[in-house]
Amino acid sequence: MTIMRGGTASQGTPIGILMADTVSARIPGDVGNGFTYDFPVRFYTVKGATAERIVQGVDEGLLDAFLDGARFLEAEGCQAITTSCSMIAFQEQLASAVEIPVFTSSLIQASFAAQIIQPHKKVGILTDNARSLDPRCCVGYGLTEERIAIQGLEETRAYYPAFYSGADRYVYEEVEADVLWAAGKLMKEHPDIGAIVCEGTGLSPFSPAVSRMAGLPTFDIVTLIHLVASGTLRGMTSPFQNQLNGGETGVPPQWGRPPMGFVEAEKGGCV
Structure with a gap:
């Protein structure tokens, strides 16, 4: 049971x-x-x-x-x-x-990115507003300020207004162009970048394009x-297919935080 x-x-x-x-x-x-x-x-x-x-x-x-x-x-x-x-x-x-x-x-991934690239290479940070990002928030666990390079989008014509003007719409191509401009500027000024972290959460839909342009691992809040x-979900589903995966025991996954979601399985004997 x-x-x-x-x-x-x-x-x-x-x-x-x-x-x-x-x-x-x-x-x-x-x-x-x-x-x-x-x-x-x-x-x-x-x-x-x-x-x-x-x-x-x-x-x-x-x-x-x-x-x-x-x-x-x-x-x-x-x-x-x-x-x-x-x-x-x-x-x-x-x-x-x-x-x-x-x-x-997404900055939590910055130190991880630094660990998987060559030690002499930098981690590039794309942020909505470079003036409001304290570089000390990017470092830690072996990543120093010397190994980060920050590029902001606060002066862009389309991206920044899309998320900070109160507008409920934007032109995709214009916003994407701003993001790629910022990424290109970052790469040009710091050719020793080995990975990019998109700190601004609005950057996530455009980070695949950034990765393709830069040819570098690119991380964001969605990654x-x-x-x-x-x-x-490791022990809950057959990976992300919304299917119960009880393994050989047939025990369903636990939903919720223990002990509320704890699953009790009792094996009955033959009668």
């Missing part, structure tokens, strides 16, 4: 995403579009987290709203949480607020989400 447990109103959404309170176009490939993922996600809009407010710096009230959102997603059964706006400066606070993994920025999800 196999006993299935719940414990939350719904199960099966391993990744919770704290969304900024914006109306930007979230196309497939963007962190805020459900079609970006081949597994279920749960979105939570943090009220008041406008682009303007985030750019000015996350204040105490806004941080509290993100913390409340993280706790809500945990209570709803999510097994890991990320954000639609890079909040690396508050990684510790958010991770401490819940019992499940939290990852607030990080897939990495975390692959670990979370």
Whole structure:
């Protein structure tokens, strides 16, 4: 006899995403579009987290709203949480607020990228606004400031307004051209770059084009989400096909965070 447990109103959404309170176009490939993922996600809009407010710096009230959102997603059964706006400066606070993994920025991959390329090569960082990105947020675990190169898109004509003007639409080709311009400028000024990390979450739909142009490994918030999800879902599904995978024991996967999602299996004997 196999006993299935719940414990939350719904199960099966391993990744919770704290969304900024914006109306930007979230196309497939963007962190805020459900079609970006081949597994279920749960979105939570943090009220008041406008682009303007985030750019000015996350204040105490806004941080509290993100913390409340993280706790809500945990209570709803999510097994890991990320954000639609890079909040690396508050990684510790958010991770401490819940019992499940939290990852607030694609910059978490910067040190990983540095480890897989030649030691003399740099990690290029594409960011929405270079003026607001503290280089110290990029380093750690063997990655020093000398090995990073940052390029911002704050002065672009299409990309920056698409996500920070309050507009609900943009011309794809124009935004893509801005992203490729920034990546090209980064490569030209730093020809010793060996990998690229797209820090701005809005860059994710365009990072494949960046990778093709640069010919380099390119990481973004979506690649990080897939990495975390692959670990979370490792024992749950036959990879990302939405199929139960109990293996030889026939025990269904555990949904939700233990002990609420713990599966008890009892083997009956012959009578």
